[in-house]
Amino acid sequence: MTLKKSYELLENADPWACIASKLMLSIRVVSAIYRKHLKKHNVTMSQLSLLMVIGKHKFLPQNEIGKLLKLERSTVTRDLKRMIEKGYFIKKYDKTRPVIYITDKGADYVELIIPDWKAATEEAKSKLGTDGEQALNLVLNNLMR
Amino acid sequence: MTLKKSYELLENADPWACIASKLMLSIRVVSAIYRKHLKKHNVTMSQLSLLMVIGKHKFLPQNEIGKLLKLERSTVTRDLKRMIEKGYFIKKYDKTRPVIYITDKGADYVELIIPDWKAATEEAKSKLGTDGEQALNLVLNNLMR
DNA sequence: AAAACATAGTTGTATATGCAACATAAGGCG
DNA sequence: CGCCTTATGTTGCATATACAACTATGTTTT
Incomplete structure (x- = not known):
C-alpha cells in the first residue's frame, strides 16, 4: 500500500508531542492501578469521586457537583442516576433545584472502599x-x- | 438529612489526594481545549491519535496499536471499526493477523487537521x-x- | 411587567473505554 | 505430531463522557 503523495505535515508531526495524548496515556496507566484495587468493591473511580466529594459535604446541590469535578451537566445527571438507583445517594429538591445527599448505605460503602482507595x-x-x-x-x- | 453514625475514614480522607482524580481533572481541562480546536473537523482526540500514529507508520499490525496507545484489545477493535467505516483506514491481513493501513482519504484528513491540532x-x-x-x-x- | 438573556436539568445521540466470555491462532514441549 | 498455554480479535454488556436541543427556571434590562 503506497500513498499517492507525500504528507508534509504528518511526516513532520510527532503524535507524542500532544499534551492530550500524554495525559490520556497517563490516566490509562493510573486508572488500571485503581481499577485493580477497587475491583472487589465493584466501583469505578468516577463513582468513587462522587461518593467522596458528596460524602465529605454530606450533600451538594447538583450544579455544584459538575463545577467541582468539571463534568458536563448531562454527565452529572446520568452518573448520579446510576448511583441513586443503587441507593448510595438520594435527590431532594431545594425549591426546584436538585440537591444530592449521601445515604447511610452510601457512607457505609465509602468507608469500606477507602482502605483500598488508599492502597x-x-x-x-x-x-x-x-x-x-x-x-x-x-x-x-x-x-x- | 443526618447520617446515623460518624464516618471516620471518609471524614479524614481527602478526595483531592487521589492521583487518578487529579489526572481525570487535568484531562478534562485539556480535552476541552482540543475539542474546541478540532470541532470543525468533526474529529476527537482518540481518533486523531489513531490517525497520527498509524499515519506516521503508514500501517501497523492491530495488536501494536493497542500496545502503543495502551488501549484494551476490544477498544482498539471498535475504535478502528468506526474509522474504517469512515474510510480513513483499511484492514488487510498478514496471514490471519489484521494490519491497519491509512488510506489516502485518511492521510488527507490528517493533513487538514494538523494545523488545528498544533494550535x-x-x-x-x-x-x-x-x-x-x-x-x-x-x-x-x-x-x- | 414584559422581553431578553442566562442558568440548570433532562433526554437523544454518538464516541470511548474496559471486562468477561468466546473463538481462533501461534508457539512450545513431550 | 498432538496437547497445553498464551496471544489476539470479536462481541455482549456496562459505564463514562460530551454536545445539541428542549424545557423550565431565574435574572436583568428596558
Whole structure:
C-alpha cells in the first residue's frame, strides 16, 4: 500500500508531542492501578469521586457537583442516576433545584472502599515517585489557574 | 438529612489526594481545549491519535496499536471499526493477523487537521506553562518506566 | 411587567473505554 | 505430531463522557 503523495505535515508531526495524548496515556496507566484495587468493591473511580466529594459535604446541590469535578451537566445527571438507583445517594429538591445527599448505605460503602482507595493511591504514588507526584500537582495547578 | 453514625475514614480522607482524580481533572481541562480546536473537523482526540500514529507508520499490525496507545484489545477493535467505516483506514491481513493501513482519504484528513491540532497544543502549552510542560513529561516518563 | 438573556436539568445521540466470555491462532514441549 | 498455554480479535454488556436541543427556571434590562 503506497500513498499517492507525500504528507508534509504528518511526516513532520510527532503524535507524542500532544499534551492530550500524554495525559490520556497517563490516566490509562493510573486508572488500571485503581481499577485493580477497587475491583472487589465493584466501583469505578468516577463513582468513587462522587461518593467522596458528596460524602465529605454530606450533600451538594447538583450544579455544584459538575463545577467541582468539571463534568458536563448531562454527565452529572446520568452518573448520579446510576448511583441513586443503587441507593448510595438520594435527590431532594431545594425549591426546584436538585440537591444530592449521601445515604447511610452510601457512607457505609465509602468507608469500606477507602482502605483500598488508599492502597491504590500508594501504589500510584510509588510508581510516580516523589518528583512525579509534585510534578502532577504542578500540572493540575497550572491547568486550573 | 443526618447520617446515623460518624464516618471516620471518609471524614479524614481527602478526595483531592487521589492521583487518578487529579489526572481525570487535568484531562478534562485539556480535552476541552482540543475539542474546541478540532470541532470543525468533526474529529476527537482518540481518533486523531489513531490517525497520527498509524499515519506516521503508514500501517501497523492491530495488536501494536493497542500496545502503543495502551488501549484494551476490544477498544482498539471498535475504535478502528468506526474509522474504517469512515474510510480513513483499511484492514488487510498478514496471514490471519489484521494490519491497519491509512488510506489516502485518511492521510488527507490528517493533513487538514494538523494545523488545528498544533494550535490546540499551543493553547494547552500556554495554559500549562513551560514548567508544567516539563512536569507532565516527568509524570509520563515515571509512569511508563 | 414584559422581553431578553442566562442558568440548570433532562433526554437523544454518538464516541470511548474496559471486562468477561468466546473463538481462533501461534508457539512450545513431550 | 498432538496437547497445553498464551496471544489476539470479536462481541455482549456496562459505564463514562460530551454536545445539541428542549424545557423550565431565574435574572436583568428596558
